[in-house]
Amino acid sequence: xxxxxxxxxxxxxxxxxxxxxxxxxxxxxxxxxxxxxxxxxxxxxxxxxxxxxxxxxxxxxxxxxxxxxxxxxxxxxxxxxxxxxxxxxxxxxxxxxxxxxxxxxxxxxxxxxxxxxxxxxxxxxxxxxxxxxxxxxxxxxxxxxxxxxxxxxxxxxxxxxxxxxxxxxxxxxxxxxxxxxxxxxxxxxxxxxxxxxxxxxxxxxxxxxxxxxxxxxxxxxxxxxxxxxxxxxxxxxxxxxxxxxxx
Amino acid sequence: xxxxxxxxxxxxxxxxxxxxxxxxxxxxxxxxxxxxxxxxxxxxxxxxxxxxxxxxxxxxxxxxxxxxxxxxxxxxxxxxxxxxxxxxxxxxxxxxxxxxxxxxxxxxxxxxxxxxxxxxxxxxxxxxxxxxxxxxxxxxxxxxxxxxxxxxxxxxxxxxxxxxxxxxxxxxxxxxxxxxxxxxxxxxxxxxxxxxxxxxxxxxxxxxxxxxxxxxxxxxxxxxxxxxxxxxxxxxxxxxxxxxxxxxxxxxxxxxxxxxxxxxxxxxxxxxxxxxxxxxxxxxxxxxxxxxxxxxxxxxxxxxxxxxxxxxxxxxxxxxxxxxxxxxxxxxxxxxxxxxxxxxxxxxxxxxxxxxxxxxxxxxxxxxxxxxxxxxxxxxxxxxxxxxxxxxxxxxxxxxxxxxxxxxxxxxxxxxxxxxxxxxxxxxxxxxxxxxxxxxxxxxxxxxxxxxxxxxxxxxxxxxxxxxxxxxxxxxxxxxxxxxxxxxxxxxxxxxxxxxxxxxxxxxxxxxxxxxxxxxxxxxxxxxxxxxxxxxxxxxxxxxxxxxxxxxxxxxxxxxxxxxxxxxxxxxxxxxxxxxxxxxxxxxxxxxxxxxxxxxxxxxxxxxxxxxxxxxxxxxxxxxxxxxxx
Ligand SMILES: Cc1cc2nc3c(=O)[nH]c(=O)nc-3n(C[C@H](O)[C@H](O)[C@H](O)COP(=O)(O)O)c2cc1C
Ligand code: SF4
Ligand code: SF4
Ligand code: SF4
Ligand code: SF4
Ligand code: SF4
Ligand code: FES
Numbered sequence: 052x053x054x055x056x057x058x059x060x061x062x063x064x065x066x067x068x069x070x071x072x073x074x075x076x077x078x079x080x081x082x083x084x085x086x087x088x089x090x091x092x093x094x095x096x097x098x099x100x101x102x103x104x105x106x107x108x109x110x111x112x113x114x115x116x117x118x119x120x121x122x123x124x125x126x127x128x129x130x131x132x133x134x135x136x137x138x139x140x141x142x143x144x145x146x147x148x149x150x151x152x153x154x155x156x157x158x159x160x161x162x163x164x165x166x167x168x169x170x171x172x173x174x175x176x177x178x179x180x181x182x183x184x185x186x187x188x189x190x191x192x193x194x195x196x197x198x199x200x201x202x203x204x205x206x207x208x209x210x211x212x213x214x215x216x217x218x219x220x221x222x223x224x225x226x227x228x229x230x231x232x233x234x235x236x237x238x239x240x241x242x243x244x245x246x247x248x249x250x251x252x253x254x255x256x257x258x259x260x261x262x263x264x265x266x267x268x269x270x271x272x273x274x275x276x277x278x279x280x281x282x283x284x285x286x287x288x289x290x291x292x293x294x295x296x297x298x
Numbered sequence: 299x300x301x302x303x304x305x306x307x308x309x310x311x312x313x314x315x316x317x318x319x320x321x322x323x324x325x326x327x328x329x330x331x332x333x334x335x336x337x338x339x340x341x342x343x344x345x346x347x348x349x350x351x352x353x354x355x356x357x358x359x360x361x362x363x364x365x366x367x368x369x370x371x372x373x374x375x376x377x378x379x380x381x382x383x384x385x386x387x388x389x390x391x392x393x394x395x396x397x398x399x400x401x402x403x404x405x406x407x408x409x410x411x412x413x414x415x416x417x418x419x420x421x422x423x424x425x426x427x428x429x430x431x432x433x434x435x436x437x438x439x440x441x442x443x444x445x446x447x448x449x450x451x452x453x454x455x456x457x458x459x460x461x462x463x464x465x466x467x468x469x470x471x472x473x474x475x476x477x478x479x480x481x482x483x484x485x486x487x488x489x490x491x492x493x494x495x496x497x498x499x500x501x502x503x504x505x506x507x508x509x510x511x512x513x514x515x516x517x518x519x520x521x522x523x524x525x526x527x528x529x530x531x532x533x534x535x536x537x538x539x540x541x542x543x544x545x546x547x548x549x550x551x552x553x554x555x556x557x558x559x560x561x562x563x564x565x566x567x568x569x570x571x572x573x574x575x576x577x578x579x580x581x582x583x584x585x586x587x588x589x590x591x592x593x594x595x596x597x598x599x600x601x602x603x604x605x606x607x608x609x610x611x612x613x614x615x616x617x618x619x620x621x622x623x624x625x626x627x628x629x630x631x632x633x634x635x636x637x638x639x640x641x642x643x644x645x646x647x648x649x650x651x652x653x654x655x656x657x658x659x660x661x662x663x664x665x666x667x668x669x670x671x672x673x674x675x676x677x678x679x680x681x682x683x684x685x686x687x688x689x690x691x692x693x694x695x696x697x698x699x700x701x702x703x704x705x706x707x708x709x710x711x712x713x714x715x716x717x718x719x720x721x722x723x724x725x726x727x728x729x730x731x732x733x734x735x736x737x738x739x740x741x742x743x744x745x746x747x748x749x750x751x752x753x754x755x756x757x758x759x760x761x762x763x764x765x766x767x768x769x770x771x772x773x774x775x776x777x778x779x780x781x782x783x784x785x786x787x788x789x790x791x792x793x794x795x796x797x798x799x800x801x802x803x804x805x806x807x808x809x810x811x812x813x814x815x816x817x818x819x820x821x822x823x824x825x826x827x828x829x830x831x832x833x834x835x836x837x838x839x840x841x842x843x844x845x846x847x848x849x850x851x852x853x854x855x856x857x858x859x860x861x862x863x864x865x866x867x868x869x870x871x872x873x874x875x876x877x878x879x880x881x882x883x884x885x886x887x888x889x890x891x892x893x894x895x896x897x898x899x900x901x902x903x904x905x906x907x908x909x910x911x912x913x914x915x916x917x918x919x920x921x922x923x924x925x926x927x928x
Contacts, residue, residue: 101626104791104829118828123626138828145825149794173818174798187787206621209604211797213787 060128071126078106078121086134088121089143089163091150091237092188097197099123100189104146105163109133118142140167148172154184157238184240185215185254191232191241200283201225204232204255215254223255227280228273266297302581305589306462309453309582316454325360325402326380327351328442332367332530333523333565335374339391340364343375346394354398366441366531366569367523369696370429373413378424378442385424386411416692416714429693432711434666434700436682437650441531446569449576452534458582460656464542465590473546473656474500480655480663481671481680486514486608486645487728487757488833489746491675492652495642499632500547502640507551510641511544511594512617513649515559515566516601516608518784519729519758524684524696525646529559529566532650533573537596539649541582542656544594547642555596556636558613560603570598605730605784609832610635610643612786623786624832647759651681667701668745679745683756685727689763690717697761699744706740709763720765724848726773728757730780731837733844734770753844755837769866770849771856775803777841785834792835795826799842809869811857820846865927868912872928875916877902879924886916886925 060073064086071080076099081088092103099122106121111131118138133139147164152174154160164170187206192215195201203226207216217223228250233243242253250259250273261270262277271294281288303309329335329344344364351360368376373387379401386397389411400406412420413427421427424442444451452458464473478493499509513536517525528536536557544553559567574596577583585593599617601607607622614636616622635641655663664671669678679701685708687697692714699708705725709715716722724734727744733754735742742748746756764773782796799822802815823839823846830836846853855861862870875886875895882900887893894910897903905916917925 100788101831102789104789104831107829119628120626120831124628141821142825142829145795145822146790146829149790149798152798153794174794175801177797186790187793208787210783210785210787210793213793 060126062126062129063131065132065134073127074125076122077108077110077124077126077130077132080126081108081121081132081134088134089166090122091160091163091186092190093122094190094194094235097190097193100193102188103150103186105143107139107143107146109136109139143167144169148174150186152176153186154238154240157184157186157240159237159239160186184238186238187213187215188237189215190235190237191215194231194235195226199227199229199231201227201229201279203227203257217255217257221256223252223257226252226255226257226259227276228252228257228259229276262291264294264297265292267294269294271295302579303588304581306466309458309462309588313453313456313459316450320454323381326363327360327397327402328363328365328378328380330366330368330374330376330442331364332371332374332441332527333563334367334371335376336565338374338388340375343377343389343391343394346391347377347398350394350398353395354403356398356402360398360402363445364447365444366446367527367696368424368442369438369527369698370427370693371696372694383423383425385413385422385427387413428714429695429697429712432707433698434682435698436654436666437528437535437647437684438531438696438698440535441527444532446531446533447572449534449573449580452532456657457534457653458538460653461538461541461582462588463656464545465588465592468656470500470546470549473542476660477546477652477655478675479671480660481667481669481675481678482648482651482655482663483675483679483746484645485647485651485683485756485759486643487755489679489756492644492648494675495632495644496543496547498630499640499642502633504551504640507548508639509548509551509553510636510639511540511547511553511555512613512636512641512643513540513555513557513596514608514610514613514643514645515557515563516613517560517563517646517758518603518605518608519760521688521760521762522686522729522758524686524759526563526566527696528646528650528684529563530569533566533570534577535650535653536570536646537573537577537583539652540596541587541592541594542652543642543644543649545592548594549592553592553594555594556599556617557596558599558601558607558617561600562603567598567600574598604786606786606832606834609834611832613643614641623788624834626831647684655681668743669747679747683744683759685759685761687713687761687763689725689761690720690765690768691715691763692717701745702743704741704743705735708744708761709740713763716763716765720767722763723766723768724764724770724845726754726762726764726777726841727760728755728840729760730777730784731755731834731840732757732760733840734764734773734848735844736848753847754840757837767864767866769862769864770845770852771803771806771862772864772866774841774845775800775807778803778838781834781838785838789831789835791826792830792832792838795822795830795835796838798822799826799839803842806853806856807867807869809856809860809867811853813857815857816846816850816853871912872907873905873910873912873914873916873925874928875903875905876924876926879922881922881924883921885919885921889915889919891915 058073069084088106090106101120101123108121144167147169151172203223207214233241244251259273259275262274263270277291331340375389377386377389414420474496482492483489583595606612607616609624612622612624631641664680667680671677682698682700684698688694726732726734778800782800785792787793823843827839865871880902887895892909894906
């Protein structure tokens with residue numbers, strides 16, 4: 052293999068020629084060219100993981116054509132990509148049915164399923180999932196690690212017992228309450244509550260007092276979060292005494 | 299032990315010296331000390347032999363040797379008397395003095411301790427026992443002859459000669475080419491041509507020239523134990539293979555070695571550790587091996603035992619100290635594996651073949667097995683394969699046969715047929731995610747491609763024989779549950795898909811199957827197979843899909859007629875007592891855990907169906923065949 056470089060490669064989507072960067076996520080390249088492929092565990096800001104299996108496409112390379120997830124497929128010269136083939140759609144519908152059995156109430160999932168004509172699932176919904184819509188996509192954890200840098204939560208357990216948790220399912224001490232995980236969660240199952248005094252990230256059992264603006268008195272962010280960022284970018288903590296409006 | 303060898307010449311002359319000092323007429327009592335025989339008390343037995351030899355004043359005259367597994371564990375503890383080769387099985391402490399006096403001193407054969415087949419015929423020599431006679435043992439050949447804790451024993455049978463040949467006569471590229479030409483395919487399950495993998499790893503870019511050479515000794519299939527036996531019985535064979543691989547793949551450069559071995563194999567870890575230490579002392583590992591440019595050492599990495607950790611990318615993550623979870627292999631591990639460096643992973647048995655191929659030649663190796671690999675390493679399956687034969691056959695154990703041996707040969711000639719003369723129903727090959735192969739395919743010539751064609755696989759080399767008392771729906775459910783429990787849980791299709799397959803198959807087992815369930819199983823099985831991330835998910839539906847294909851009527855009977863023809867699925871069966879046959883012996887009533895059998899002495903008994911939990915105890919204990927199940 053040649054050492055990695057940033058060379059442009061040519062490839063095809065549904066028979067049409069396109070360009071992209073060698074090694075980039077195939078899913079990102081497909082979307083940039085205006086095509087749609089569903090996904091629940093991918094976000095361009097973090098590394099791909101390959102858990103939800105929804106981003107399936109067929110890729111032909113040389114003589115072999117195979118089914119693969121596109122989020123974690125590194126773009127290569129000369130590949131031919133086929134979206135929404137019969138095979139892809141058939142499996143995607145089954146996968147949506149499996150996901151619906153995990154999180155029957157999740158809005159984003161329901162509407163995605165509806166696009167594929169899946170209104171219902173033939174599979175049994177576990178009681179375990181009744182009040183836990185987490186589909187174990189891992190996005191919250193990757194955003195927290197790779198973007199926020201807080202490393203507050205992680206997968207625990209294996210196989211059927213896999214869960215996304217704060218350490219020991221107790222208070223996530225490292226959580227700064229930024230809410231990034233809440234924002235990316237595809238099933239809205241993390242939960243955030245905010246009052247004058249407190250921001251709560253429910254799933255991680257984290258309660259954080261809010262910082263009041265030294266000028267206008269409005270609470271604007273959790274104190275812990277402000278300190279985290281101040282230390283991270285290396286400015287005086289006092290710089291963040293005031294809210295962005297009063298600064 | 300001996301000093302560090304400085305050259306291949308020194309190695310060869312040492313070999314000669316050891317060879318010359320061995321007397322072929324030496325009396326040896328060889329006791330199998332594999333895990334199986336040790337479980338039957340082989341250690342105590344060996345101690346008893348030691349003191350008996352001493353007690354009879356025979357030290358010096360009669361040697362005692364503890365060997366690795368002979369593969370016929372079921373008959374353990376096994377003892378062989380050399381040079382005659384008299385083979386004793388199920389030897390007990392009480393037999394020791396008699397063996398020394400009669401067999402060793404007087405040269406008599408103790409009939410009672412010989413192996414007798416189902417027909418009562420006895421066999422004196424190991425090589426004549428049908429279980430062994432019908433095998434072709436090249437990898438396991440020396441397991442019973444050498445003491446795995448003594449490197450001299452391995453040297454005496456020509457060990458490390460292949461390494462000397464490689465260092466003296468072959469360029470690394472030539473070694474890769476030879477392995478490729480031999481058609482050796484990965485014994486860890488996938489059957490990928492080893493030579494092709496070696497060449498890719500060799501060609502991959504590595505900034506500092508570091509390349510990892512790893513041995514996969516995770517052996518996660520609970521029924522398989524050939525890798526364990528090789529490591530316990532002949533560890534230097536595996537080590538020699540890895541050193542040759544390191545030279546071929548990593549030179550010039552800095553090859554580094556690992557053996558990833560499961561923690562539950564303490565004896566194999568111990569034996570391997572001893573062997574590595576001996577190899578280091580003799581200069582077969584470490585810097586400037588046998589005076590050459592090759593610097594290479596092997597470290598043991600103990601794995602936690604999850605089945606999925608045997609998968610290549612999960613294994614590497616685990617060595618790195620990460621969670622043992624597979625990742626997508628769009629970039630191959632030969633290019634970016636352990637620590638993102640080129641990594642060549644092969645299975646224990648794959649490595650063990652390497653010294654034999656180099657020593658005896660490519661032509662010898664390609665003469666064994668199927669197909670033609672002369673211009674395509676995928677063109678056939680060459681060499682032998684070791685299977686762990688278990689289940690309803692008369693002889694169980696490790697079986698090494700040439701690729702292409704038929705299932706019938708393995709099950710009937712070597713396995714001695716089905717226990718109790720019952721009817722064969724299916725054989726499952728390849729471990730938990732293998733397929734079940736029906737009777738009409740008994741003449742299948744077993745190799746990588748033929749097994750895949752019938753919906754099964756070579757996998758771990760597990761081979762489970764089932765008879766008519768096995769319910770195919772139940773067995774598929776059993777494997778699905780195993781795999782659902784072993785899924786790492788990363789991807790939806792595998793984690794949730796297998797869970798749902800279990801739910802559906804369980805309701806069929808409980809007599810609550812619905813019309814449409816078979817289609818649901820079929821479709822979901824296909825999605826799991828095609829859309830899962832790693833080979834665990836991709837192969838997990840095999841037991842289901844193969845039984846749906848070959849034994850569909852059993853599924854239909856469970857759903858439509860609420861009937862389990864094998865009498866296994868508890869919800870669908872009923873035990874009753876045949877009043878004609880019952881003698882009123884009271885035994886079943888005494889043994890029934892529910893105390894739900896009643897009747898007077900010498901009068902027919904009856905079962906209270908409301909209380910019966912269908913444990914089957916009554917049927918097992920009745921001597922008059924009076925209990926029936928339907
Ligand atoms: C779930 C799973 C478990 C595996 N377990 C083992 C194992 O225990 N031992 C092994 O050698 N290969 C195992 N493999 C296969 C390895 O991924 C890999 O293909 C093999 O070690 C490569 O060596 P080979 O080419 O010599 O067979 C497993 C694969 C999967 C998907
Ligand atoms: S809210 Fe807490 S857990 Fe969520 S991303 Fe921010 S720091 Fe991480
Ligand atoms: S909490 Fe949400 S983002 Fe995190 S793993 Fe579960 S579904 Fe994904
Ligand atoms: S297929 Fe199963 S074992 Fe493999 S990565 Fe997916 S969940 Fe894990
Ligand atoms: S099957 Fe078990 S519980 Fe039922 S009658 Fe027989 S022994 Fe008793
Ligand atoms: S064991 Fe058999 S013969 Fe004896 S009482 Fe029970 S059914 Fe009758
Ligand atoms: S987006 Fe690719 S697997 Fe989830």
